[in-house]
Amino acid sequence: MSASSAFHSTFVHGVTNQQRRAGRNVTGHGSHGNVYPIGAGRRPSAAPAAVQGLSAVTSVSRKQPPLRLTRRGRFVFFGVPLILLAALILSFSGFLNAPAKAADSADQLSLTPTVSVTVQPGESLWAIAGSVAPERDPRDVVADIVQLNNLDAARVMPGQQLFVPSK
Numbered sequence: 001m002s003a004s005s006a007f008h009s010t011f012v013h014g015v016t017n018q019q020r021r022a023g024r025n026v027t028g029h030g031s032h033g034n035v036y037p038i039g040a041g042r043r044p045s046a047a048p049a050a051v052q053g054l055s056a057v058t059s060v061s062r063k064q065p066p067l068r069l070t071r072r073g074r075f076v077f078f079g080v081p082l083i084l085l086a087a088l089i090l091s092f093s094g095f096l097n098a099p100a101k102a103a104d105s106a107d108q109l110s111l112t113p114t115v116s117v118t119v120q121p122g123e124s125l126w127a128i129a130g131s132v133a134p135e136r137d138p139r140d141v142v143a144d145i146v147q148l149n150n151l152d153a154a155r156v157m158p159g160q161q162l163f164v165p166s167k
Helices: 003-022 047-063 071-096 127-132 138-149
Strands: 114-118 161-165
Touching: 047 138, 114 127, 127 161, 138 161
Parallel strands: none
Antiparallel strands: 114 161
């Protein structure tokens, strides 16, 4: 017997003897090593089959906990739609409260009687309003002058021509 076959035979018999002591079923002895039946070495599970089936049912029938929203989640869930709704309502209210038109046709327009005035050095709109319409409030007359002449501010320059309402 060669040294390698003697080693192999000793090794195989040593392994099979250890497995027999451990209580495993060993069927084959030969030069091809140990041959085990299918399922050998498997230990039966500790839980009976009825308990395993019950645990499978309970894992399926468990209810998930209710959804919990964080502060940011509540803002996204409630706040963003409310902001969009408010923007939509405000845009429609702008259409409904549009400013009135001056007139539908040229027949309904009336002319404002005006006087042309040349601004003198040292004169202001307040002084012009007081001299042209002393019976009216000067603030209203100054506002009318600014509107009629498309002025940016209530400043005037000497020599400037202004239209001033006469009534």
